[in-house]
Amino acid sequence: MRILHTSDWHIGRTFHGNSTMDALAEVLDALTAQVRENDVDVVIVAGDVFDSATPAGPAYTLLGDALVALHETGARVIVTSGNHDSAARLGFQARLLRDGIHVLTDPLSIGTPVTLADDDGPVHFYGIPYLEPAIVRQHWSGTELRTQAQTLAHAMDLVRAGMREHTGRSVAIAHCFAAGVDATIGLEREVRQGGLDVVPLSVFDGPDYVALGHIHGRQQVSERVRYSGAPLHYSFGEQHKPRGSWLVDLDASGLAAVEWIDLPVPRRLVTLTGTLDEILSADNVAAHADDWVFAVYTDALAQTEPMRRLREHFPHCAMVQHQPSVDADRVERSYAERLRGAVTDTERIDAFLEHVRGGHGPSERESELIREVLDDRVRAEALV
Template identity: 65%
Template sequence: MRILHTSDWHIGRSFHGHATLDALRGVLEALIAQVRDRDVDVVIVAGDVFDSATPAAGAYTLLSDALRGIADAGATVVVTSGNHDSAARLGFQSALLRDGVHVLTDPGSIGTPVTVSDEDGPVHIYGIPFLEPVLMRAQWPGVRSQADVLEHAMRLVRGDATARGGRTVAIAHCFAAGVEPTPHLERDIQQGGLDIVPLSTFDGVDYMALGHIHGRQQLAPHVRYAGAPLHYSFDEGHKPRGSWLVELGADGLGDVEWMPLPVPRALTTLTATLDELLADERFAAHEGDWVRAEYTDALPQRDPMRRLLARFPFCAEVRHAPPVSRVDAPRTYAERVRSAGSDAELVDAFLAHVRDGEGATRRETELVRELLDERVRAEATA
């Protein structure tokens, strides 16, 4: 059996104020083509289908079109909710979907699988929606963390799977031990720190499809994150986009292949002085990219975003990143002033103070001397 593991579609998320629905639609159309071309039997979407608990109408349309396309390509679809989704809203839509599309959002149904069979027998697929520990304590006394609720859920999975026999796949949305999160992107599992789920929690199944981390990761041969199909941050721009194609043979897990997805627009961070960014030919190849520009001028420049957009129409972020100054013996401003032997040196001391050690440039020094000389001449004729 062939299973395509994807996750974290985040339908409706913007990228620095720009809508991503059209870009995501194109990527999901490529995924549907892979399902058709590779004769995929099951597609798993491991949580965070929507980016918001209250998605806009266009997000529902895109989801319905994508799920319909996957089903038309011949695959069964199993979707779970994540920490960004509203399980109630996502679950409501499940009643409106066609046969072969399963949206699993009810914690009470964790021990009841979606079963798909091939020539080697049944494969039982258990969906674990995102579980908030504080909301689960009434049903599962004693749980206090993500590790607790996932351990409890996996005990339900293993207990049912043992009684049924056959091969098993489980789906969850969490931080698992050994992951490398993208800063400021995967959030809200626990404020102020990571609520880590031990890798051993996922023992006892043939494959564990995880969501929440936006970059692909393999924690064990049978435990993997597929990541998001789009880049939603410059910090993840270097991470490939795609999904895992998982082969289950008669004896369990077989080959696992990475299936890359197209990147609608590359994400690039460019670092140079503002004049270089605006004119240097070495940046010409990136004029069609999403650009984060880091200009290294010593002082902030006037209206850098407007000027950069003239060359890079998809410039999304501008940062002033002056080089770290050379500091051999840090001095206070008072010490700099006391050591100044002239008015010109006094001005230089002030500039060094406000520029973290960088004093006046050659041109600035010339201008200061001209002004001081002019003042001396004016005082002499007064």
Template identity: 70%
Template sequence: MRILHTSDWHIGRTFHGHSTLDALAGVLAALVQQVRDQRVNLVIVAGDVFDSATPAAPAYTLLTDTLVALREAGARVVVTSGNHDSAARLGFQARLLREGIHVLTDPLAVGTPVSIDDADGPVHVYGIPFLEPALVRHLWPGVELRSQAQTLDHAMGLVRADLATRGGRSVAIAHCFAAGVEPTPHLERDIQQGGLDVVPLSVFAGVDYAALGHIHGRQTLSDRIRYAGAPLHYSFGEGDKPRGSWLIDLDAAGHASIEWLDLPVPRRLVTLTAPLDELLADGRFAEFEDAWVSARYTDTAPQSDPMRRLQARFAHCATVVHAPAVVAERDGRTYAARVQAARDDLELIDAFLAHVRGGEGAVDDERGLLREVIGDRVAAEAIA
């Protein structure tokens, strides 16, 4: 059986105030074409289909259109909910969709698979929606469920018990923070509480493949336990990570050969670091003029209106950070001490500038301008 593993679509997410809906629609259309070209039998979407528990109407439209297109491309589809999704809102669509599209959001159905037959017999697909221990422990009285690890271990116990009676090949789908992964800083919503919610890989024993979601970059934790990552870049921290999905061929014995399929990147993400004048004019940055840009300008002092100036060259500049290459040494004096030591207005202003600009006082051009202004004021006061 040929399986495509994807996850973390985050339909409805914005990128620094910009909608990603059109870009994601294009990428998902490319994914549908891959399903058609590769003659995929089953598509797995491992959670975080939506970006929020209350998605807007266009997000539902994109999801429905994509799921139907995947089915029309010849694949069965199994979708589970993640920690961003509302299981109830995602699950309400299940009965509205055509045969062959399965949206699994009910914790009590964890041990009941979607079974799909091919020439080698059935493949049992067990979808485990994101299980928040505090919200599901009442469903299994007498079972200690205080952490993600305990909760997923219990869910996989139900999977293994059911599989023992059915036999055949198997796939589990889960949305979690598995041991050994490398998260993108400040991106994946934290579902850890200390170390309690890191899920050991041993939890996924007993199935032929574990399709995981939550981490936005592809990761291989073992030959049979993988993250596919998100199909679109949602932060500059992901800019160097490929986007795509895993293509799994499951043979009659449950052994898998696995290949990575790249997806297109609608607009690349880059972080550019240089003095502001170089960012604005240097030819080496010309290739990034149509990219999403995070600019870090290294001038010692803050520059005026850097975002507007950068966007004149980089129309998709999304963030600007002042990151001085050299930070002036502090002399240990407080701002109050600097003010008290000032002998005239020029030194008073210089003390203020040094205070707010990381130790750098007025430069020569600024001193000339200040002398003119102060001289004009003194002359005006004398006339008055």
């Protein structure tokens, strides 16, 4: 059986205020083409289908179009809910969906698999929706469920109980933060600090393959446990990470092979660093005019209207940040030390500007303006 593992579509998410709907539709069309070209039997979407618990109408339209297109390839589709989804809303129409599309959002059904078969026999798919301990502990009284680790461990116990009852190959689907994930891979926005949400890898023992969602970058936690990541780049921190899906083959004995398939990137992301003039160089403009741009300009002083200037050349500039370059040879002095030798008002203003500008005092034009303001004050005081 051939399985395509994808996750974290985040339908409806914006990118620095810009809609991603058209870009995601393009990528999901490409994913559907890959399903057809590779004779995929089952497509898994491991949570965070939507970016919001209350998605807007167009988000439902895009999801419906994508599910119908995938179904028309002949593949079965299995979808679980993530922490961004409303399980109730996502699962509301599950019974109304056409045969071959399964939306798994009910915690009480974790131990009951979706069973599909090939020439080698049955394959049992166990969908674990995102489980918030405070919400789902009511379903399993007598079990301590205070952390994601405890909650996922209990869920996987239910999966293993189902595996004992339903013999054959098995695949588990979950949405969580597994131990061993590379912290430089695109982490979800809500991943908590302190380790409370980290799920030990041993929790996932048993199934032939575990398809995880929640991490936005491709990740192989073990040979059997993997994250596919998001199909789009949703932050500049992800810009160097590939986008795609895992193509998983099961043979008669279990996991046979796993291959990565790249997805197209509708618009590249790039971070440009240098002085504003360097960023706006002809070479940069020629190379990146069509990219999403994050400009980090290193001029000593903040520039006037940098975003306007950047967007004149980079229409898709999404972020700008002033990050002055640091002079390692410059000795830091406190504001009090700078003021110590200042006698006149002009010197005090110069000392202040040097302090707040990292050692850079007023420009020649600014010095002229300072003198004019101080002279006006002196004249005004003389008239009183």
